[in-house]
Amino acid sequence: MTTNIRYKSRIPIKSDETTEEKQYVGFATLPNQVHRKSVKKGFDFTLMVAGESGMGKSTLVNSLFLTDLYKDRKLLNAEERINQTVEIIKHTVDIEEKGVKLKLTIVDTPGFGDAVNNNECWKPITDYIDQQFEQYFRDESGLNRKNIQDNRVHCCLYFIPPFGHGLRPVDVEFMKALHEKVNVVPLIAKADCLTPNEIKKLKDRVREEIERFGIKVYQFPECDSDEDEEFKQLDKELKECCPLAVIGSNTVVEARGQRVRGRLYPWGIVEVENQSHCDFVKLRNMLIRSHMHDLKDVTCDVHYENYRAQCIQDMTSKLTHDNRMESPIPILPLSTPDVETDRLIKMKDEELARMQEMLNKMQQQIHDGKDQ
Amino acid sequence: IPFVALSRFQLHTGLPRNLSLGGHVGFDSLPDQLVSKSVTQGFCFNILCVGETGIGKSTLMNTLFNTMFENEEASHYQNGVCMRPRTYDLQESNVHLKLTIVDTVGFGDQINKEESYKPIVDYIDTQFENYLQEELKIKRSLFNYHDGRIHICLYFIAPTGHSLKSLDLVTMKKLDSKVNIIPIIAKADTISKSELHKFKIKIMSELVSNGVQIYQFPTDDDAVTEINSSMNAHLPFAVVGSIEEVKVGNKTVRARQYPWGVVQVENESHCDFVKLREMLIRVNMEDLREQTHARHYELYRRCKLEEMGFKDTDPDCEPFSLQETYEAKRKEFMGDLQKKEEEMRQMFVNKVKETEAELKEKERELHNKFEQLKHMHQEEKRKVEEKRRELEEEMNAFNRRKVAAETLSLAQPLKKDKDKKNRSVKTENQSGVSLSNSKVMMAKASVEPLNCDSWWQAIQCCTCLVHNAAWRQGLF
Numbered sequence: 001m002t003t004n005i006r007y008k009s010r011i012p013i014k015s016d017e018t019t020e021e022k023q024y025v026g027f028a029t030l031p032n033q034v035h036r037k038s039v040k041k042g043f044d045f046t047l048m049v050a051g052e053s054g055m056g057k058s059t060l061v062n063s064l065f066l067t068d069l070y071k072d073r074k075l076l077n078a079e080e081r082i083n084q085t086v087e088i089i090k091h092t093v094d095i096e097e098k099g100v101k102l103k104l105t106i107v108d109t110p111g112f113g114d115a116v117n118n119n120e121c122w123k124p125i126t127d128y129i130d131q132q133f134e135q136y137f138r139d140e141s142g143l144n145r146k147n148i149q150d151n152r153v154h155c156c157l158y159f160i161p162p163f164g165h166g167l168r169p170v171d172v173e174f175m176k177a178l179h180e181k182v183n184v185v186p187l188i189a190k191a192d193c194l195t196p197n198e199i200k201k202l203k204d205r206v207r208e209e210i211e212r213f214g215i216k217v218y219q220f221p222e223c224d225s226d227e228d229e230e231f232k233q234l235d236k237e238l239k240e241c242c243p244l245a246v247i248g249s250n251t252v253v254e255a256r257g258q259r260v261r262g263r264l265y266p267w268g269i270v271e272v273e274n275q276s277h278c279d280f281v282k283l284r285n286m287l288i289r290s291h292m293h294d295l296k297d298v299t300c301d302v303h304y305e306n307y308r309a310q311c312i313q314d315m316t317s318k319l320t321h322d323n324r325m326e327s328p329i330p331i332l333p334l335s336t337p338d339v340e341t342d343r344l345i346k347m348k349d350e351e352l353a354r355m356q357e358m359l360n361k362m363q364q365q366i367h368d369g370k371d372q
Numbered sequence: 373i374p375f376v377a378l379s380r381f382q383l384h385t386g387l388p389r390n391l392s393l394g395g396h397v398g399f400d401s402l403p404d405q406l407v408s409k410s411v412t413q414g415f416c417f418n419i420l421c422v423g424e425t426g427i428g429k430s431t432l433m434n435t436l437f438n439t440m441f442e443n444e445e446a447s448h449y450q451n452g453v454c455m456r457p458r459t460y461d462l463q464e465s466n467v468h469l470k471l472t473i474v475d476t477v478g479f480g481d482q483i484n485k486e487e488s489y490k491p492i493v494d495y496i497d498t499q500f501e502n503y504l505q506e507e508l509k510i511k512r513s514l515f516n517y518h519d520g521r522i523h524i525c526l527y528f529i530a531p532t533g534h535s536l537k538s539l540d541l542v543t544m545k546k547l548d549s550k551v552n553i554i555p556i557i558a559k560a561d562t563i564s565k566s567e568l569h570k571f572k573i574k575i576m577s578e579l580v581s582n583g584v585q586i587y588q589f590p591t592d593d594d595a596v597t598e599i600n601s602s603m604n605a606h607l608p609f610a611v612v613g614s615i616e617e618v619k620v621g622n623k624t625v626r627a628r629q630y631p632w633g634v635v636q637v638e639n640e641s642h643c644d645f646v647k648l649r650e651m652l653i654r655v656n657m658e659d660l661r662e663q664t665h666a667r668h669y670e671l672y673r674r675c676k677l678e679e680m681g682f683k684d685t686d687p688d689c690e691p692f693s694l695q696e697t698y699e700a701k702r703k704e705f706m707g708d709l710q711k712k713e714e715e716m717r718q719m720f721v722n723k724v725k726e727t728e729a730e731l732k733e734k735e736r737e738l739h740n741k742f743e744q745l746k747h748m749h750q751e752e753k754r755k756v757e758e759k760r761r762e763l764e765e766e767m768n769a770f771n772r773r774k775v776a777a778e779t780l781s782l783a784q785p786l787k788k789d790k791d792k793k794n795r796s797v798k799t800e801n802q803s804g805v806s807l808s809n810s811k812v813m814m815a816k817a818s819v820e821p822l823n824c825d826s827w828w829q830a831i832q833c834c835t836c837l838v839h840n841a842a843w844r845q846g847l848f
Binding site: 267 | 424425428445446447449482483484485486488530531532533534535536537538539540541542558559561564565578581582628629630631632633634635636641642745746749
């Protein structure tokens with residue numbers, strides 16, 4: 001019996017019957033089992049969209065998932081937005097395709113960047129993400145873990161306006177506040193405003209600024225060396241295209257004899273799914289067709305673990321000085337009692353030293369007086 | 373005789389009478405004379421462009437005036453809004469135009485934009501102020517003066533398709549009483565026709581409901597009423613700017629080339645650029661200048677003068693003389709200045725006195741403390757002296773007993789050696805009495821022995837230690 005024949009999981013063993021019966025263990029069917037189970041269980045995905053009002057976020061989400069999530073939305077006037085605070089609105093839909101169920105949650109952030117003073121306008125967003133982590137942490141540490149709901153945000157699409165020369169301060173600050181909590185995918189919004197040259201220039205600019213400011217956006221995982229060439233080529237193209245320049249549309253138009261999602265202009269028709277018009281297809285493929293699970297994995301393995309480690313550290317540093325069990329919210333630890341007494345002791349020592357000096361001086365004076 | 377002349381003059385005051393002419397006099401050439409004069413003088417026009425970085429202000433200026441004004445791309449990371457005026461000399465046919473374009477660098481980039489409008493308002497006011505100063509001069513040369521007052525403010529609205537941004541609303545409200553505003557939708561090739569229609573309506577309704585006064589093209593002049601009123605309905609203009617040329621059909625036009633089509637700048641069905649150019653340059657430029665001078669500048673001037681205390685008439689209905697008012701104001705101002713100086717001086721003197729008093733107080737305190745400590749020290753010394761005396765007495769008593777014992781022991785020769793020792797000890801005691809005495813004292817006081825070779829030092833050390841003991845008990 002040869003034990004050093006490697007079985008490739010997807011390729012069935014083609015050898016004669018007898019050897020097959022003897023050497024075929026059968027765990028090559030594991031992927032199929034996983035597939036079956038996961039179809040039965042269904043998937044969930046939480047996507048956050050962030051960016052100034054009017055960047056086309058809702059339109060893009062509708063285009064991505066081919067539904068209309070924002071039917072009865074009310075937009076605020078400019079006057080109402082002067083002092084607007086950021087809200088968090090969740091839309092959850094259950095969609096199904098070829099028997100695979102997906103519970104999709106879209107987290108919207110209306111009001112971001114809309115007020116006149118946008119200081120720390122990303123705080124409600126970071127608080128929300130932390131809240132979801134905290135809730136999952138509590139659930140995970142609890143006794144009954146059968147039905148944990150995973151509401152953690154798996155991906156944040158950040159819409160960069162195409163009207164400028166690159167990233168603006170608010171873009172930089174937002175991405176820096178979030179890059180260690182969630183997978184940030186920057187997009188260039190409303191890309192039908194830019195000619196191909198301008199798109200290239202802007203992408204280069206944004207990539208350079210992302211590196212310069214040290215923003216850790218979501219990196220596509222390196223593909224395995226044994227993947228086929230086509231996949232590798234696609235992967236390479238995808239990486240070079242970042243940030244993706246997207247266009248969304250809620251309307252269907254007639255172009256070249258077909259009905260497509262697009263935008264109708266007097267000078268032409270922009271097709272959302274035309275790869276030479278924009279990177280929408282690439283985004284959809286990346287987000288849904290190839291990297292959805294990787295996004296979830298990075299969220300679980302990297303961002304959530306970081307949060308959890310930080311949380312536990314804070315808790316234990318509090319516990320050694322304080323015997324009460326506190327909730328796992330990462331708050332700044334108070335100055336421990338040791339530090340307090342140390343400080344007092346130091347103070348008293350200093351006083352002692354000063355008094356001693358004064359005394360010495362006076363004795364010296366008396367001594368001199370006596371001598372005279 | 374003057375009286376008669378005056379009365380004759382008075383007879384003819386009143387409404388002028390219309391007279392008909394018998395033939396062609398020729399004063400219908402007056403407008404032409406005016407025109408030729410102004411052509412020789414040259415015209416001056418100042419445009420202010422307000423909009424976020426990268427929205428297309430420079431490109432639009434290049435497109436409007438069909439030339440390349442030098443401009444470096446602005447960065448997004450300015451700390452605040454910076455006004456950048458540039459003046460150019462243009463010529464078309466025989467008409468000279470001194471064009472000043474003022475850019476707002478850094479507008480809309482900051483995270484906190486509450487102060488963004490201030491530099492813009494300050495710049496406009498400064499131009500008004502300079503003109504006012506020139507007007508009020510004694511020796512003035514207004515015809516030579518380079519008028520920097522802003523004639524038109526083009527406000528660039530980002531093409532979001534929803535409504536105005538909060539910053540736009542706040543800024544336009546601050547500017548509408550100081551300058552003619554024409555709002556334009558920039559980069560309009562990103563909005564489809566239907567969206568554009570809704571967007572324009574939304575913007576105009578927001579402006580109206582918030583009481584923002586934008587420039588209305590004048591409809592009182594018959595020659596231009598029609599075109600102006602139709603243009604008023606197209607506000608805000610949706611423009612696209614470009615300096616690149618693209619071949620369309622058999623012509624080369626300024627356009628933007630996309631994979632899905634070509635946006636032609638001068639095609640009226642593509643954007644409102646042509647309308648803007650018509651209105652801004654070809655039809656209403658002169659009216660804009662006039663409005664700036666007659667309305668905005670006069671408003672500024674009136675406010676400024678009223679601030680300074682000028683009125684048209686004083687309580688007695690006598691017209692004020694600028695001179696007198698100026699003198700009065702000046703006196704008032706000097707008086708205020710002196711008063712302020714006095715106040716400051718007084719405050720300074722008070723502060724000095726206060727500090728002096730404080731220092732004196734501190735000195736006194738310190739002195740008291742010193743006295744107190746000295747007193748305590750003396751007390752301690754006295755106590756130690758007493759103790760010493762007691763100790764001496766005890767020692768003497770002990771010595772006496774010892775002597776007595778010795779005399780007794782002398783009778784017994786067995787203890788000779790011991791006597792010798794005792795005697796030597798005794799003599800030591802007598803000469804270096806301090807050493808052993810101090811040692812004994814230490815022993816009595818149960819502290820560690822010190823190496824002192826004089827009484828005085830011993831006492832001092834003692835005092836120290838006593839003090840320290842007191843210290844440890846917290847008596848200090």
